[in-house]
Amino acid sequence: MRAPAFWTSQAGPRDWRARLLSPLGALYARATARRLAAGPRDNIGIPVICVGNINAGGTGKTPTVIALVERLRDGFHTPHVVSRGYGGSLTGPVEVLPGQHRAQEVGDEPLLLSAFARTWVAQDRAAGARAARDAGATVIVLDDGFQNPALTHDLSVVVVDAETGFGNGLCLPAGPLREPAETGLMRADLLVSIGPPAAQTAFDATPLPPQLPRLRAALTPLQTGMDWTDTPLIAFAGIGRPEKFFDTLRSLGATLLRAEALADHQPLSTAFLTRLEADARQHGAQLVTTEKDAARLPNSFRSKVITLPVRLAFDNPAPLDAALTALMAPKNTTD
Known part of the structure; x- marks a missing residue:
């Protein structure tokens, strides 16, 4: 599930959806406090x-x-x-x-x-x-x-x-x-x-x-010897904010032909990856994802997808x- 936009909207707690759900939020907060106590x-x-x-x-x-x-x-x-x-x-x-x-x-x-x-x-x-x-x-x-x-x-x-x-x-x-x-x-x-x-x-x-x-x-980004400059990529990521991963690739000079934002921890089906692979082959692009997403790849795709490792x-x-x-x-x- 992707986080709803109103959680971080400029309207903040004044957004009508936030106001409507705020009583449930208060109940959630009390439940957390009771559990910790x-x-x-x-x-x-x-x-x-x-x-x-x-x-x-x-x-x-x-x-x-x-x-x-x-x-x-x-x-x-x-x-x-x-x-x-x-x-x-x-x-x-x-x-x-x-x-x-x-x-x-x-x-x-x-x-x-x-x-x-x-x-x-x-x-x-x-x-x-x-x-x-x-x-x-x-x-x-x-x-x-x-x-x-x-x-x-x-x-x-x-x-x-x-x-x-x-x-x-x-x-x-x-x-x-x-x-x-x-x-x-x-x-x-x-x-x-x-x-x-x-x-x-x-x-x-x-x-x-x-x-x-x-x-x-x-x-x-971890220095791996990969030259990302002008490299055509089809990127996909199922992390908290996939846009951060895509922005990092762009900052390294890569050319993103497609950026597929997935839900956090979303399963990577063979059918989905096969479609991406066909798209990459058609455009002469390389598939790329995050280290965390790579852990969910089927064995048949591990050699077909590269990763961009990052460190704090x-x-x-x-x-x-x-x-x-x-x-x-x-x-x-x-x-």
Whole structure:
């Protein structure tokens, strides 16, 4: 499902659809608050870093998880990722094995993340974290789960798309939020806003808790040796905001003959891909998609579609590095 336009329209909460649905949004917010207040917090004995969001849909959690995993590994720690496995059929806990599991079983994001760290899928996040700990993890990076009370979060990182911000400020279904932004931000330890400079400047006007450190970051293409200049492409993407992917390709000088925006996590059928392949062949174009979408490709198309990998680059990572150092520092114990 694509996010409705009125969630981020200029009219904001004054839009008639937002006003009509706002009572349901208030009920949703209260339900989230009750769940967080009542749920037991399981402490598994090793640090848990939650990478979550307040908005529904894609904000950049997956590249943020990758960035955290790489920083932790650079610090000689052993991070494992735990995910609910959205879109997958397995309930877990189960370790994601790229050669054995498919996106239909474990979800596209865990399959992608498993290339960077040992990754576990579990609908019961506490059970998944215990399985990771017992398998040798020294720190858990929780992919999503900011509104889930199952685990104690030793560090909570909230990710937001700087361009859309917190939308119209209303909760589902009246707006894009899982809980009121001011409520969620009070529980966060770090806020990562992702977007280009103009979007970051616009997001500067968003009221934030004064004690909350904010890190500005951008998704930058990974240098793979591919020359995108004037390359004719047929691109498709099923991420939170596919337009960002298409704009990145254009910024690299590629020629987009077709840009197919799909719903987040939309299945990639053989019939759909065959139509795209025929169109690409007719125009002498190359099929291209995101790393996350590539995880859902049928085996017969994996060699026919290239990807544009992106990584998260922080303007100033010092607050994040300081938080990770403090979190992972040996604790003094007394007899």
